[in-house]
Amino acid sequence: MTKLFHRIDSCEVNCAHLDLFRQTRKMSSHVIPPAPEYRFASDNNATVHPVVMEALNQANAAHATAYGDDPWTAQACSAFSDLFGQQVETFMVWNGTGANVLALATMLSPAGAVICSDSAHINVDETGAPERILGAKLIDLPSTGGKITPDQVRSQAHALGVVHHVQPSVLSLTQSSEWGTLYSPTEIANLCDAAHSMGMTVHLDGARIANATAALGGNQEALRSFTIDAGVDVISFGGTKNGIMYGEAVIYLNRDLARSAPFVQKQVTQLPSKVRFISAQFLALLDDDLWLKNAAHANAMATQLFEQTRHLPGVLLDQPPVVNSIFPVLPPEQIESLREWSFFYDWDAHAHQVRWMTAWDTRPADLDHFVSGIRHFIH
Ligand SMILES: Cc1ncc(COP(=O)(O)O)c(C=O)c1O
Structure with a gap:
């Protein structure tokens, strides 16, 4: 064997190496990475983001009063008011489906219906929770890239005042949408105008509101431009998809709609007793624009x-x-x-x-x- 090896001159050695290299490459393209x-x-x-995990740990240091009467919740609510530049009413809930259900439950009028896009999470990914819990019809409009238009909303006006039809009561938009698209602030403002002119209110499913805000300018002005400034009434403000362990916040920019929220939150099983652990996570998330x-x-x-x-x-x-x-x-x-x-x-x-x-x-x-x-x- 050694003898044979010594007989190979330098060219042959190179060729042998090249062959081996080619074979290995051929083999490695079949190797699963x-x-x-x-x-x-x-x-x-x-x-979970480590800063959020640390905030959970700190909130775990001692007992605190349950059901939101704790310093973390007070601070988180005031942090949300600062973020929107005016007093808003904030309720911490377990999850996104629950946030949507609570928001819609407090917004719907009797015999009211929710207008949304056909790809809305409330329409296709919540196992009918809104219909079951709210007893309300969802009117799902065909969307392009998850988005609907003011004309489509206005097309539902024919039902208003007709006793045989559900009454369009809430327009629910998703930002960013389930198809990864965004409404511009003007598009949302126009949708809000259409809805308000029909006597409806506007809910924003903001499970990914942070991604939308980052894409639209990355600061609080950007957030306000497509929410409070555009005329949105209530937001499901997401945290779970953006570094927290669990929890979302329902934020009433239109505070009149929040009057029944403390009671309805409990009724729809979205009032956690240890609210402080959700509030502490949101505080960590909002701090320093995390x-x-x-x-x-x-x-x-x-x-x-x-x-x-x-x-x-x-x-x-x-x-x-x-x-x-x-x-x-x-x-x-x-x-x-x-x-x-x-x-x-x-x-x-x-x-x-x-x-x-x-x-x-x-x-x-x-x-x-x-x-x-x-x-x-x-x-
Ligand atoms: C657009 C949207 N809304 C709401 C939710 C909330 O869902 P969950 O109840 O699973 O927290 C999700 C989750 O994927 C979502 O994508």
Whole structure:
């Protein structure tokens, strides 16, 4: 063996190395790359921000009065008033579905209906909770990219005052939308005008309001421009998708609508006894604009994911993301193996369109791993 090795001259050694290199490369294209540790399924899958975890720990140091009569809740409510530049009424709730249900329950008139887009979370992803708990009809309008228009809202005016029809009572918008799109502040203002002129009030499902704010300017003026300044009455203000462990806030910009909220909150099972743990998390999130930094990072990672995947064979992507999700169309026969390797959701199964979503904690290394997997499984 040694003898044989010595007979190979330098050219042969190089050629032998090259062959070995080629073979290894061929083999390695069949080797499944390691899956990303943090995946691209949902910002709901993300970790808790360490600052928020620390805030939870600090709120855990002693006993405190239950049901919101505690210093953390008082401070968090006043922090939300500061954020919106006027006194608002804030209620901490367990989750996003509950936030929407509480908000709508306090906004609906008798025989009232909620107008929303056909892709609204309240319409497709809450297992009918609003219909069941509120006993109200949802009028879901066909949307483009998750968005509806003032004309569509006005088209429902024919029902007003007719005793045989539910009465359009609340317009519910989602910002950012379930399709990762944004309404401009003017679009929201026009929708609010249309709704108010029909005697309706406006709810904003802001499960990802931080991502929207980050994309629209990244400061409190940006937030106010599409909420309080645009005429929105009540917001479901998200925290869970933006670095907190659990909890959302229902914020009444229109304080008249908050009158029944303390009672309705309990009735719809959204009054946690240890409210301080939700309030402490929101305080941490609002402090030093952590909520905006987290969201800006998630948005930037989605842009990077788009850039790194849009030219890959088999991946069909058109618009760059404005917030933290992209929606590629993939070859149907290859989706399952990629998903098995690193989980993500279908978004329009008929069109073979899936959703990849980034979060506050998405790391560039995870992104690189994910892209390697896409290269491996999708052609
Ligand atoms: C637009 C939107 N609204 C509300 C929610 C709240 O859902 P949950 O009740 O799971 O917290 C979500 C969660 O994914 C969402 O995407």
